[in-house]
Amino acid sequence: MDKKNIALSEAAGCVLIYSVAVLLHFAYPLSCGAALSIVFGAVNESVWEHTKIFAAPYIGWALIQLCWLRVHFRQYVVAKVIGLYLLAGMIIGSSYLMSLFSDHAVLWADIAASLIAVLTAQGLTYRLETDENRLKDYFYPALMLLGLYYLMFFSFTIFPPKTELFRDPVSGGFGIVEKIAEKER
Numbered sequence: 001m002d003k004k005n006i007a008l009s010e011a012a013g014c015v016l017i018y019s020v021a022v023l024l025h026f027a028y029p030l031s032c033g034a035a036l037s038i039v040f041g042a043v044n045e046s047v048w049e050h051t052k053i054f055a056a057p058y059i060g061w062a063l064i065q066l067c068w069l070r071v072h073f074r075q076y077v078v079a080k081v082i083g084l085y086l087l088a089g090m091i092i093g094s095s096y097l098m099s100l101f102s103d104h105a106v107l108w109a110d111i112a113a114s115l116i117a118v119l120t121a122q123g124l125t126y127r128l129e130t131d132e133n134r135l136k137d138y139f140y141p142a143l144m145l146l147g148l149y150y151l152m153f154f155s156f157t158i159f160p161p162k163t164e165l166f167r168d169p170v171s172g173g174f175g176i177v178e179k180i181a182e183k184e185r
Helices: 003-030 035-040 047-068 073-099 107-130 135-158 175-184
Strands: none
Touching: 003 035, 003 047, 003 107, 035 047, 035 135, 047 073, 047 107, 047 135, 073 107, 073 135, 135 175
């Protein structure tokens, strides 16, 4: 395991993950509602959709890294799953924290918070990957948590619960099904 290559890879991942997430934020309107943009892009301005756009590039980059980095597979998987949950938690948490100070979204603060979330998740992942720890013992629970995350990812995209996390602050609606029904009226 070459710590320098892993560090460079995680740093490159910060740029790639953030850049792809920005593209995914605009994928739905730019693609006129293409199916893949619904699944991976943001269909509205809800906190959930802002969280969702970071998940695919994060896992995509993790799979690319796995192809060329020499890492301990089980430890790597556990580290990446922890990073994924941290990334999502930080984006959700920062959004609600900012809502305490402002009734409307502040673009520069949203950008800064999501960038900090990506940097923190990648940094923690690096630390967990390269430390001598017993993370590999948590491989199977990590796989279950990864499965749970993507079960939520795909089901909540189409049928979101009617909670604040999924509410679009612009339209007041929830998810793509309501958005499509709105267009048909």
